[in-house]
Amino acid sequence: MQAAVPRESATGERRVALTPDVLPRLTAAGVDVLVETGAGAAALFPDTSFEAKGAHIAPDARSAFERADVVCKVQPPTVGEAQALRPGSAVVSFLQPGSDLELVKVLAERRISAFSLDLLPRISRAQSMDALSSQATVSGYRAALVAAMRLPRFFPLFMTAAGTVPPAKVLVLGAGVAGLQAIATARRLGAVVRAYDVRPAAREEVKSLGAAFVELDLEAQEGQGGYAREQSEDFLDRQRALIAKEVAAADAVITTAAIPGRRAPVLVTAEMVHAMPPGGIVVDLAAESGGNCELSKPGEEVQVGDVVVYGALNMPSSMPMHASFLYSRNIAELLGVLAKDGAFAPDFGDEIVAGTCVTHDGEVLHTPTRDLLAGTAA
Numbered sequence: 001m002q003a004a005v006p007r008e009s010a011t012g013e014r015r016v017a018l019t020p021d022v023l024p025r026l027t028a029a030g031v032d033v034l035v036e037t038g039a040g041a042a043a044l045f046p047d048t049s050f051e052a053k054g055a056h057i058a059p060d061a062r063s064a065f066e067r068a069d070v071v072c073k074v075q076p077p078t079v080g081e082a083q084a085l086r087p088g089s090a091v092v093s094f095l096q097p098g099s100d101l102e103l104v105k106v107l108a109e110r111r112i113s114a115f116s117l118d119l120l121p122r123i124s125r126a127q128s129m130d131a132l133s134s135q136a137t138v139s140g141y142r143a144a145l146v147a148a149m150r151l152p153r154f155f156p157l158f159m160t161a162a163g164t165v166p167p168a169k170v171l172v173l174g175a176g177v178a179g180l181q182a183i184a185t186a187r188r189l190g191a192v193v194r195a196y197d198v199r200p201a202a203r204e205e206v207k208s209l210g211a212a213f214v215e216l217d218l219e220a221q222e223g224q225g226g227y228a229r230e231q232s233e234d235f236l237d238r239q240r241a242l243i244a245k246e247v248a249a250a251d252a253v254i255t256t257a258a259i260p261g262r263r264a265p266v267l268v269t270a271e272m273v274h275a276m277p278p279g280g281i282v283v284d285l286a287a288e289s290g291g292n293c294e295l296s297k298p299g300e301e302v303q304v305g306d307v308v309v310y311g312a313l314n315m316p317s318s319m320p321m322h323a324s325f326l327y328s329r330n331i332a333e334l335l336g337v338l339a340k341d342g343a344f345a346p347d348f349g350d351e352i353v354a355g356t357c358v359t360h361d362g363e364v365l366h367t368p369t370r371d372l373l374a375g376t377a378a
Helices: 020-028 047-051 061-067 079-084 101-109 124-129 131-150 177-188 202-208 233-249 270-274 320-338 351-356 367-377
Strands: 002-005 032-036 056-058 070-072 090-093 113-116 158-160 163-165 169-173 192-196 252-255 281-284 301-304 307-311 357-360
Touching: 002 061, 020 032, 020 047, 020 320, 032 047, 032 061, 047 056, 056 061, 061 079, 070 320, 079 101, 090 320, 101 357, 101 367, 113 351, 124 320, 124 351, 131 177, 131 252, 131 281, 131 307, 131 320, 169 177, 169 233, 177 192, 177 202, 177 252, 192 233, 233 270, 270 301, 270 307, 320 351, 351 357
Parallel strands: 002 032, 002 070, 032 056, 070 090, 090 113, 169 192, 169 252, 252 281, 281 307
Antiparallel strands: 113 357, 158 163, 301 307
16 A cells, blocks of 8 residues: 655645654555655655655655555645545545535545544544544643743742742633643643633543642533533533633633534633733634634734733644654554555444545545535535
């Protein structure tokens, strides 16, 4: 099986889908890897590092696509890239099919088998392929660092001859993978951390990291697969009313609440931002999906009085070396499921294969996406 790794074409994307360290394992499994020249450069993996591990270097993406059985990417292919894929081949990436129905139509028309890592079933056997979690780890870590660097005060307690400097107060909203990593990093930096999540199961994880869990008099909102379910507007209104005092007491607020395939819930209102201490910062990791803060703008810093609202955009790309390192292992694990005896042979009886597949053999297999396409056709 020939796997191709093109250079990412999305603006600002610095990650690469496969890194040199996984190539020997893939080669041993009968997978040859073809890398577009410069594909790993932004993540500090030069062509020579791929060649040293047995990869072949292609002069451009088109020549790589022509030979590939499976194309491995981070971001979804563009419509132009999809049209350049060899009919009958496959593509693996964060496809987010509901956000680009035109791309899905092109993939189906060209009989491309498309597998989306954001659709991976939340089962124990799939944990090693869980790219959402691996990249969320990067996002949470970077969010805490951004907060620490933008805050005009120390994170840790300092006792000096000139006086005692109290620690910063950090509030983390959402205690999934990104939230827990933000908590852990802020705690390592010495901040006093409080955290809230609508899922009661998160309480012990938060406490195990040395943070205080914010208890609100609200019903649990646990959904399938360990995610929070989408909340009603009534619940969100009550939640915002209760959490306002927590936001007002925090020097830094890191928001991570997102629901796959849905708009992020608004947790922090403009009024709450105005009530924060001077010099405060909100780092919104959900800015790409609408934002947990109503003042967020993706990729921008918004000055609100003396408070900064940072709408984080593609945080994993800001640490491309290790983000690629983790993502590459997720891809390699999934390729191991999609291949058999060195050939591309997906078993659609496998929950992982069936769950991640969007298009195959000219059909849209992912039901929610198929329903969306049917709606646009009507």
